[in-house]
Amino acid sequence: MKCDRCSELIAPGDERDHFGQNLCEDCYIDAISPIKTCDPWAVHSAKNFEKHSGDERMLTSLQSEMLRILKEDGPMEPTALLEKIGGDIGLKDLEREFATLRHMEKARGEKQDQKVFWRLW
Ligand SMILES: [Zn+2]
Structure with missing residues (x-):
C-alpha cells in the first residue's frame, strides 16, 4: 500500500x-x-496594533483626567492641576502620574518665568 x-x-x-x-x-x-x-x-501587525492602542489602554483614570484638563485648559502649574482634579490625591501622586505621562510622551513640563508648567506633549 x-x-x-x-x-x-x-x-x-x-x-x-x-x-x-x-x-x-x-x-x-x-x-x-x-x-x-x-x-x-x-506578528508584526499585532505588535503595531499594541503599540498604537497600548497607550490609551494603559492610562489610569487619573492620567486620562490630567490629559483632559491640560487639553481643555492649556498648560498649567502642577498645583493648579491638582486643584482642578481635587479629591484625595497629593502633589506627589500627581507628579508620579505625570512622570508616567511624560515617559509615554503624552505630557511634558515647561519652564516659564521660574515656574514649571505642565502641558500636553
Ligand atoms: Zn506519507
Missing part, C-alpha cells in the same frame, strides 16, 4: 487512516499535529 500523501510504500499494517486517507506514519503525525503557522506579518 502507498501513502496517499507522499506515495511512500507502507508496510502492511503500518498504514494509518486519517479521514479516509491511508498515510504513512510520518504523514499521519504531520496531519494530526497542530498547524504551525509562520506568519511574520501577522
